[in-house]
Amino acid sequence: MDLPQGWAWARLDEIVEVLDHQRVPVSATERAQRPGGVPYYGATGQVGWIDTALFNEELVLLGEDGVQFFDGRKSKAYRISGPSWVNNHAHVLRVREGVTLSRFVVHYLNNFNYEGYVNGTTRLKLTKSSMASIPVPLPPLAEQHRIVEALEAHLSRLDAGIAGMVLAQAKAQSFTSVLYGRAVSGGLSRPVHPDEAVDEAFIQEASSSLAARRWKAVPCLNIPGYTPPDNWTTVSLGTLSHASGYGTSAKCGYDAPGYPVLRIPNVQGGSIDLSDVKNAMDSSLDLSKLFLDPGDLLFVRTNGSPSLIGRVGVVEKSLPYAFASYLIRFRLTPGTVEPRWVKLVTQSPLWRRVIERYAASSAGQYNLSAETLSQLPVPIPPLDVQRETLEAVDAATTGAMRLSTAIDAALRQSGCLRSALLQRAFTGCLVSQDPADETASVLLDRIRADREAQRGKSRRPVRRPRKAAATDDAPPAPPASSTPSSANAVQQELPL
The missing domain is CATH 3.90.220.20 (DNA methylase specificity domains)
Incomplete structure (x- = not known):
């Protein structure tokens, strides 16, 4: 897509540091023997507790496997902070300070289309190399702040509405359940005459x-x-x-x-x-x-x-x-x-x-x-009582069924609204651009220059091994006759 003014394309590994090499998986049996207050995280969230921490900072965790990458309603990435332990089912990402925001990265990774980036059939997997190559439309840092604030304000209101609809739907189902219970106990039917028994x-x-x-x-x-x-x-x-x-x-x-x-x-x-x-x-x-x-x-x-x-x-x-x-x-x-x-x-x-x-x-x-x-x-x-009770149940549940149907439709619309919000956020249509913002290309150039400088410092000249010079202290070479050939070698007999 065409990026707005001041935006630039970047690979994910350009704007975050990948800390996967620091992950350590621990079985549930071993965790049970190491109780503690440190959260233990997996692909989609916290899965337990442990006694010590591997990390103690704000991080972005992106599922490596066991994640429903193609379900837009499911989260693939989430933020953590403080002491933590991460297993090998989640990629560990540290955002580069001054380049991007962890909240921006999380929203983008949850909205990204992973088609062509994950492999597998029954259990999808996002490898480290594929994850690193994910393209990110990067806005200026100041605009990222505006995007995140506006996006989260809209999403919080949307989530509040969804929570209200889910509660209303649960109440409608509870009403139907209670109604069925009353019907089975005879509470909705007229008294049965003995002749009808x-x-x-x-x-x-x-x-x-x-x-x-x-x-x-x-x-x-x-x-x-x-x-x-x-x-x-x-x-x-x-x-x-x-x-x-x-x-x-x-x-x-x-x-x-x-x-x-x-x-x-x-x-x-x-x-x-x-x-x-x-x-x-x-x-x-x-x-x-x-x-x-x-x-x-x-x-x-x-x-x-x-x-x-x-x-x-x-x-x-x-x-x-x-x-x-x-x-x-x-x-x-x-x-x-x-x-x-x-x-x-x-x-x-x-x-x-x-x-x-x-x-x-x-x-x-x-x-x-x-x-x-x-x-x-x-x-x-009696059959007449059965039919009268069923009519009473139908009349009482009609409104609940209409409400449940309307809520289902509204929940589907809320999913479309969420997708539309995220789409606008990452195409530059949710907030206005400010020409005074430092462009993303400048940020990326600075990051690339810093990385090249770090590579230069880590390079050391390769020294070739020198041939050992002959000295008076060097041991003399054995005479040629002292090394028997395989043809005339004789095994030495040793006293027992």
């Missing part, structure tokens, strides 16, 4: 119909702290469904020729989102047995976050779509329970705690089996 005959009839399909009643897990209202009956999810199971493990892609396959991202907000669907790579696979019917429930069975385990979506219409193996389908027996009522029950606070407690953890992933889900208890009021 669900009795054991209903359950026996449902169990008999399941037994005819070679199914049997499934025992229920205990929900601590829950007592169903009078005249409600509690049945396990497995008893209410006549089919359940995992999906396909077929590999999928966006342009693949096979059947469409629903994945975890397609289970959103209690329903099925078809905006991002992949297809099976093998077009010869017959996945028709995994097609979805209205009222089917798809549960998330594996995820790295326990809060997403057991998330459920209700299928509203017939779909010629299969579903992936990390989803579990339950197909309810018609006429026994509303599918949306089961969704409401399983997403209520008490049930969420039970689901997360029974989710097994392995290698950073949480897993929930179909057997465990089958044992989840489902309190069942």
Whole structure:
């Protein structure tokens, strides 16, 4: 890009000193044996404490690996000051005094496009040489001060707005959760008349119909702290469904020729989102047995976050779509329970705690089996009460859903606004230029001259080794006859 008047291009290693050679990695086991009050830093921030310090100054740390370099919302660099210890997952940079500011460098490195500078597939890495060659549009030092002050003033207001929106969104989700809890406890429905009560005959009839399909009643897990209202009956999810199971493990892609396959991202907000669907790579696979019917429930069975385990979506219409193996389908027996009522029950606070407690953890992933889900208890009021409660929940959550949708849109806009602010800051459009400022080229010329002078001082003349002159003190060379050749050498016999 064309730089504003007084700006100049510089390599990152021209405006900072790289102190990577002073880094020392220490394992968590060793740190546990060396407790102290010195922060221990890694790629994205502090990761522990240690007893002594490697550094004691203001520094800029830039992630070397383990950083999401291509996510504009994630930080790649940050500032530290005071006593510190840095491991080998972060580059250590000391800004050159009188040339640039650490805050300016941090904002720029967090906004920089690292395409072509990092390598790797599963774990991106920014090598020292690539890091040193990052181009920096350098303004005059006085303008850097103005840029940083204006930029941080805008960003602080933006961050305050984002924090308010996140809090409002959390309150909306909390309201929905509390509402679900009241619904499951009968607090949103009218009192059940004894004539409408669900009795054991209903359950026996449902169990008999399941037994005819070679199914049997499934025992229920205990929900601590829950007592169903009078005249409600509690049945396990497995008893209410006549089919359940995992999906396909077929590999999928966006342009693949096979059947469409629903994945975890397609289970959103209690329903099925078809905006991002992949297809099976093998077009010869017959996945028709995994097609979805209205009222089917798809549960998330594996995820790295326990809060997403057991998330459920209700299928509203017939779909010629299969579903992936990390989803579990339950197909309810018609006429026994509303599918949306089961969704409401399983997403209520008490049930969420039970689901997360029974989710097994392995290698950073949480897993929930179909057997465990089958044992989840489902309190069942009469169908009319179920439908009235669902209508009351829909009416109460409409405003919360609208608010949550508006907040999502505002958060996306805030990300665009942040990018626009940073773009203006580093193209000279955020603050005005002052012709009286010392230009960046003068600063760089001075730095380059200083570095050349330092190199000259460190150079020493190379001395060639002299041949040793013959002196009277030199030992005489051995006679030629005293060195036997390999042909006539005889091993000396030594007395034992």
